[in-house]
Amino acid sequence: MTTTTVDDAPFIEPSGTARRNYLNDEYGVLSWLLTRDHKRIAILYIFSVTLFFIVGGVFAFLMRLELLTPEGDMFTSDTYNKLFTLHGIVMIFFFLIPAIPAVFGNFMLPIMLGAKDLAFPRINLLSWYIYMIGGTLGVIVIITGGVDTGWTFYTPFSTQYSNTKVFLTTLGAFITGFSSILTGLNFLVTTHRMRAPGLTWFRLPLFVWAMYATSIVIMLATPVLAITLVLLMVERVLGVGIFDPALGGDPVLYQHMFWFYSHPAVYIMILPGMAVISECVAAFTRKKIFGYKFVAFSSLAIAFLGFLVWAHHMFVAGISIYSAMIFSFLSMLVAVPSAIKVFNWTATMYKASVSWQTPMLYVLGFIGLFTIGGVTGLFLGALGVDVHVHDSYFVVAHFHYIMVGGTIMAYMAGIHYWWPKITGRMYPEWWGRLSALLVFVGFNLTFFPQFLVGYVGMPRRYHAYAPEFQVLNVLSTAGATILAVGYLLPMIYLFWSLKFGRKAGTNPWGAVGLEWATTSPPPKENFHETPVVTWEAYDYPAFLKAMRETQHV
């Protein structure tokens, strides 16, 4: 079996001076702002989502500072309420949801499919502009006074009682949703129509499978959020009674509609993380993912079951105990495909060649933290325990283990793994490992105490709290400080590496996958010749044997 039919020779310009790639193909601001190249759009997204990550992170850090003492002595209650609201909105709508699909999905999906670009390059650029319009509205909200409803916008507080910038915020979230929808649409069509010759469905990398599942969820769920936010704006601005009981509406209806999107949104955030982890596990163990088909179908199972569990956010909110039981039951089922993935990644490491490079350290962290996040989800799905811990810090800890311990760890793994491909430069390995360690330690110190303080009885979204909760809160703030250093380091050394990093070859990891068969950074059209795929995904034995032969001959 041949491992690659791609012309791997470095492409030399006729003059012999510089290798042409997507970064130096054109110059000038307009060549970026009007680009239709999926790789350049991914770069635009890297800058935008990183910016919002910093903004959301600053809000989080300010909150942790306030919570050092039980008294609300640093900010007013209104300011604190705006901080946690903006932290949630910025992190969810402007970082977690777009981050992995819009950055790695945009950059890698067409290359992994052996395509020149996504199916609709102009729509891809449009999605970035829509995202930026939504993001700009978010920034305007922040500058002009903020919003204090919590990212959940629960009615009737959001429609009748809050006197902050609810309308602009929901409009921003509404608009940003269309950016996701367009990206999802692009991925679905591209995966169906633009696979390279020979690239059958079961030869696709698991990254593509998970992106495909994510795109389905985005396409089906995001419109519901759009509808819900429009209804909310209609009630707030026009006074039409939909959710407010004083106007004849039903506030619990809002929660049903909101979570019908926002629970699947959890999978919009974590499935791409799983996508990155599957790639990295294979690359850094040099093995085919154990149970490839189970991992692939578990993504689709999560996408499907994820639509049937929304009311587990509402066990004490006013649904009947019988519907609570049905949603509890279904929530237990959605845990199964996630468990399958964890076990399969672990089994892949059996008799593997495990590298301890930075991306793999993040992968190990991801599996450990995602496991904790997942099993604490079982606590929340178990009705009897949920009544006590619902809306407590236990929930805060749980979803941060999934969102930060899962998705952001995966994002960090991905950015280190694909950095050489995206930029053509290696990041400094020692600093990478240090930051991975700091992130892991800092994360656990920040969020593990929150499980404990939640069970003891500290409610979430509290500006001031009872004195007996202080020790655990101080630990949490200390952890947040370490975590902040862990996130700042990569921002510095990755920038440093753009100029000073060692030049990366085509395939610095010895990884299989079409993205490692083209040059780093890839040429504008991704491949000089359309690749023909004759091998299974992650076919490491054949690939490495061939690589060794070419070296010896």
Added chain:
Amino acid sequence: MNDFPLFPEQASTVAPLVDALYLGLVAITGAVSLLIWIVIFYFAIKYRRRPDNELAQEQEPPAALEMTWIVIPTIVFLFIFVAGAWVFFRINRVPSNALEVYATGRQWMWKFQHPTGQREINSLHVPVGRPVKITMASEDVIHSLWFPSFRVKMDVLPNRFRTMWFEATKTGSYHIFCAEYCGTKHSGMIGTVVVMEPTEYQRWLAGGSEGSLASQGEKLFAKYACNTCHMDTASGRGPVLAGMYGKTRPLVSGQNVVFDDNYIRESILNPTAKIAAGFQPLMPVFQGQVSEDDLIRLLSYVKSIPAPGAAQTPASAPQASAPQATNTQGNPQ
């Protein structure tokens, strides 16, 4: 309370059940998580990349493992579901001999009213060893009444009565928190539940009061002129309310409705929603006219009107026992 608790006080009958479930989950999931970490790190170290190990071995774990870790977790998860639901039923099933208390949530305070007429703000006095049932509604946004030491919590809604209950097992003072974010002073919407010995509680009840809740409601019944139509005899323009509580009433639509807390509430605020069979939709709408506090008083009175011929006088009727049918949605029958 010590300075650094890792576990809340266990002060209600359901608390040991919730804690047992919690600790059981900690044990099961802790063991599995630990196992996964050990295996990961064992593999990561044993199979670390070395010059003689540049290429992974082609040997795979047995494929039968795949079914093992699909089937076993599914069984464990379903077991967790059953255990959780079992405890949930116990948390929700209101004992029939529960003492009644009414609660109103408003930005940003808790108001409790006792059938005997005592009113308290951000504090609640209850006897030890006796089930207490709280019927509650919100005046504005959604709140959530949480007693961490009792392990019970329920959202308080602005559009209907909901009921929760607990039976305290230890005297002392415990936290009351609002758990659903409700605006500026959400973290200040807190209070204390004081669990007292029954004799002490009786003494506390004997303290000042403006007459029982039902008698206050009877006055409102006259003030709002309810009594001009809802008379004790069937000659009134409105249906007789006496002795109806907990019974089934036929509607003009041909359906039947249980005459419970939320039906009374709806019939006051929005009377045309469900018209009793044989009557005209004549009653004015009281939505926005009656405060939550007055609603609770009216409810308390309407519940207490005895069936014609019964010996009790309405206003002095003790509220000790509520019929099982009083449970609002969310409680098993």
